Amino acid sequence: MIHLTIQGIEVEVAEGTTVLEAARKAGIRIPTLCYHPDLKPFGSCGLCVCKQEGSSKIIRACSTPAAEGMRIITHDQDLYEVRRTILELTMSTHPSSCLMCTKNNQCELQKLAIEYGVREQPFEVRLAEDKKDRSTGAVVLDPEKCIKCGRCVQVCQGLQGVYALEFIGRGDKTTMSPAASLPLGSSPCIKCGQCITHCPVGAIYEQDQTNDLMKAIADPDKVVAVQIAPAVRVAIGEEFGMKPGEISTGKLYTALRRLGIDYVFDTNFGADLTIMEEGYELLARIKNGGVMPQITSCCPGWVDYVEEYYPELLDNLSSAKSPMMMQGDITKT
Ligand code: SF4
Ligand code: SF4
Ligand code: FES
Structure with missing residues (x-):
């Protein structure tokens, strides 16, 4: 077992536990976006940043293993500002049309933006121009809303073993895309829906047939x-x-x-x-x-x-x- 202190609270965890998991055990919530308990840590969003006492180094709690004697700071004004800036940057590549989104009120980004008081957009807004992909008739991809957290790629490849989704491009040109940039309907996608379940925002969702039903009735x-x-x-x-x-x-x-x-x-x-x-x-x-x-x-x-x-x-x-x-x-x- 390992003993560490998180935000002043002593906690004992098994070796191999991450700082994030140790914090949760101590009852301390560190905000996350790319982390999901089903998946291996991806470390892409940067929201879980924490500090170690006596060190200026910033660590990512989701992918840092807990170590004996660590003294972790999870919340202070600096970390609050860093997290809010990350959210503002993330929202500069994400549309603000929440009212029309299938994830409205269930969106993890929306909840965090409210929690961190993001009310203005200080950065230039740059949205992806790729069109929605409705080619499967069941799973809709909306690249404009993708925040590149990587959960869908991980669940599709790592959990389902399907490899229908991947990241294409580098740096700020990176996009989540069906394999080889094919329409999802021409990829090996099996329409399992796990990417929908794991996406924190409304970038992947089920084809909605409410209006077809109302017309039929x-x-x-x-x-x-x-x-x-x-x-x-x-x-x-x-x-x-x-x-x-x-x-x-x-x-x-x-x-x-x-x-x-x-x-x-x-x-x-x-x-x-x-x-x-x-x-x-x-x-x-x-x-x-x-x-x-x-x-x-x-x-x-x-x-x-x-x-x-x-x-x-x-x-x-x-x-x-x-x-x-x-x-x-x-x-x-
Ligand atoms: S529906 Fe399933 S197989 Fe298709 S892209 Fe999503 S996770 Fe992969
Ligand atoms: S589609 Fe959703 S789960 Fe996939 S990378 Fe984009 S935001 Fe993350
Ligand atoms: S939750 Fe740790 S980097 Fe995203």
Whole structure:
């Protein structure tokens, strides 16, 4: 174990712990933007800067290992000014149209700008001119909003093992881009959505189809049917202030009917069909000496991943559609 002092508080941590993690253990919050607990420290944003007592050297808490006897200063006026300047510089390359952003009120940069009282823009604003990339139909890239923290590249390459995103260029010309500057839809992207989940700002987001839905509901010649996957009936409650884990199936069905949806179906029924189909397929493989083991997932990203990266396993994949697709077909028919 290692013993150090953080902002006057003594803390004991295991060897290999970073200064940032040690500070969190001591109950001290150091601001971060590029850091994410799922990912290796990247050290790109500079917001986590700290000082060691008796040294003028600035360290980055997210990527500095804690060492025996360290005396770390996490907050003083100098560090406050440095962090505020970093935020001002970051915002000079980021649009201020927060009201129209999908991440409004959930954006980590916006929260920090409020916390550090950034109310004016002292630096010349220089926004990237690259257009939005909607080529996958699911994941939208908006390079204008990218603050180059590196989380999406790390999660795509390091966690997912996909390598669909990378940094291209050097210095202030660096841009986050699909591999080889191809449209994301032509890259090996499997549409897993992990880059969306990890982006601290609104530079990567899901394709929003709210307006398509509203138009369909308003069309008197259209029958609108919805299906709800099992996780949604719990997950959606949190968006409406319910406790995590609270089941809201009845509320969800009622809200959809009141919105004007004609039919509400449950993907559970599709899941039952999938299990039956997969069961028949498995029996046939066992009886006829087919390729084993039979592998299945109802996640299209997972199937995409096998198709792109493990084509030798394609014959192991069940030919049954996912519960969503089966329920969709049944509903249409
Ligand atoms: S959706 Fe997944 S595979 Fe595609 S770019 Fe994002 S992290 Fe990579
Ligand atoms: S797209 Fe988002 S996660 Fe990726 S580098 Fe830019 S700001 Fe960071
Ligand atoms: S959080 Fe440490 S450099 Fe970004």
